Amino acid sequence: MVPAQELTGRPARRSRRRAGRVSAGWITSFCLPAFALYGLFLVVPLVTAFYYGLFRWDGTQRGEFVGIGNYREILTRYPLSDEIPAALGHNVLFFVGTMAIQNTIGLGLAVLLHRNPWGKRLFQTLFSLPYLISPLIVGYIWSLLLSPTFGPINFALRAVGLDAWARPWLGEPDLALPVLIVVNAWQWIGGPMLIFGAALAGIPQELEEAAAMDGASPTRTFWSIRFPLLIPAVGVITVLTFIGCFNIFDLVYALGGSDGGPGGAMDVLGLLYYRTAFRGGSNAIGESSALAMLIFVLIFGVSLALERTLRRREVH
C-alpha cells in the first residue's frame, strides 16, 4: 500500500509540474517586479487621486471630507463651469475631425498601396514617419512652418499670389482648432494606413476574384467585399484615436501654449487639468483631482464600451 502510493505520487507530481505548475516562489519572483512597479506608479496614484478628490484642501493641507462637493463645485462654479464644457467640446471636435481625415486618407493610401505594391515599403515608411515624432516637436515644427510672417507656408501662398489665404493660422480663434486637427491627422495617418493595409492583405484573393468573375465592378467589389471586412480595423482605429485625442496635451501646448491658443480656442481637458492642478487656487488639489476622475471615467468608460461593441460585432 505505502510503496504503491509513493510510486504513483511522484510521477503524478512531476506530470503536474510539466503541465505548468510552478512553485509559488517562482511565480512571485517573476510577477512581483512588474506588479509592484505598475501598481505603485500607475494604479495607486489614480486611486489616490480619487481619494484626494473627496476632500477640501487648503494648499497641501487636507481639510474636511466633502464627498462629491468638489465635483459639484467644478461643474457649477465659474470659471471651471464654463471651461470644462468648452474643453470637452474641443476634445470631441478634435476626435471627430481627426477620425474623418485620417481614416479617409489612410484608407485611400492603403488601397492605393494594395493595388500597386511597387515601392510599398518606401511609401509606408514615408507616410508613417511623422508617427514617431513627439507631438510636442510636431507642434513646434508646425508653429514654425505656419508662423504668420516668416513661415514657409504663408511665404509660398504669397509667392503664388494667394495673399488672402496667408493667414495667422494659429492666431485666429476660428482657424486654430481646424489647424490643430489637420496637424494631428498629419501626424497619425500612418497608423490607420498600416492597420488598413494589414486588413486588406488579410482578405483572401479568391473573394475578390469570385466577385470580379460575377461581373462586379472594382468600385462595387470594394464596397461590398472589402469594406465590410475592414470594419474590425475601423474599430481598432476608433479606440486608439479616441484614447489619443482625449489624452492630447503636448501638441496643443506647443501650438497654443498652456492656455490653449487664442481665446482658449484649442483648450482641451488635458491642459485644463494641468492648469487646475498647478495654477489653481487654494483648493487646487481637490478640484483638479475631481476633474481628473471625471476625465478618467470618460476615457476609460468610453474606450471600454467601444471595445465591447467591437468584440460583439466581430462575433457576429
Place this chain on the structure above:
Amino acid sequence: MKTTLRTVPRPAGKIRAEATRPRGTRHRSLLHGAGNQLLLWAYAAIAFGPLLLVLIGSLRPNAEILRAPVGLPSSFDLSNYTRAWQTASISTYFINSLTVTCASVALCVSVSAMAAYALARWKFRGRALLAAFFLSGLMIPAKLGLLPVFYMFQSMGLIDSRIGLVLLYAASGIPFSVFVIMGFMRGLPGELEEAARIDGANEGRLFVSVVLPLMRPALAVATVFQFAPTWNDFFYPLVLLRSGDKYTIPVGLTRFFGEFAADRGTLFAGLVIALVPLAVVFALATKQIVAGLTAGMSR
C-alpha cells in the same frame, strides 16, 4: 499533316485573342498605375515635406531664413547645429533623454518579459485576474495620476530626479509590453522549454537561456514601442523636473524655443537633433513597428 494544320491556327488565334484583350486593359491599368503613383508621391510630399523644410532650414543662416522663408541653403553650414548643441545646451538634454529612455526601456521590458512569460505559461490561481490587471492599463489614462505622483515623489525625494522618471516610464510601459510578449508566447509551442525542464534546468535558468532568446521578436516590438513615447514624453518632466541640467529633450525644447525664438535656423537645427534617435530607431525597426501597430488586430 492534316491534324497539325488544323491544330496550329487554333492556338495562334487564341494567343492573338488573349494578347489583344489585355493590351487594352494593360494600357488603361498603366494609366491607372501612373495616377496611383502620382497620388502616392503627392501624399509623400505632404508627409515628408514639412520635415524636409525643417532639415533645409537647419542648414541656412538665420538672416537668410528671415529674408526668404523657403529656399535652398547657399552654402553647407553647420553653425546652427554647433550653436544648438553647445550654446543652447541641447547636448545636455540629449544625454539626459538617452539615459532616462534606455534605463526605463531596459527595466520595463525585462520586468514585463518575466511577468508575461509567467502569465502565458504557468497555471496558478489568480492568473487571469493578474493578466486583466496588467492589460487594463492599456486603456488607463495614467497621466491623470500626475498630482498624486508629484506628492508621492516629494515624500520619496524623487522630485527633480532622473531615477523617478525612469521608474514612472517603466511602469507606464508595462501594459503594452506584457500584452505584446504574452500574445507572442501564447502562439509559441512550449516544447523547447519542456525539453530543458526534463534536462533538469530550474525555472530561472530556463527563462534566461531558453525563453529569452525565443522571445526576441516580441522583445524588439516592446522595446521600439517603449522607446518612442519615452523619448518623446513631455508631461512628466514638465512637472517633475526643476533644474535645467536634468531636463530631457522635450522640456529642454520649450526652454530652447523661449530663448532662441528669433533664431529660426538654430531652432530648426535643435529640432533635427531631437529627431535623430527616432529616425535611427525607425530605420532599424520598421518591421517591428508594423508588427506592433497591427498587434491589436490579431486578437
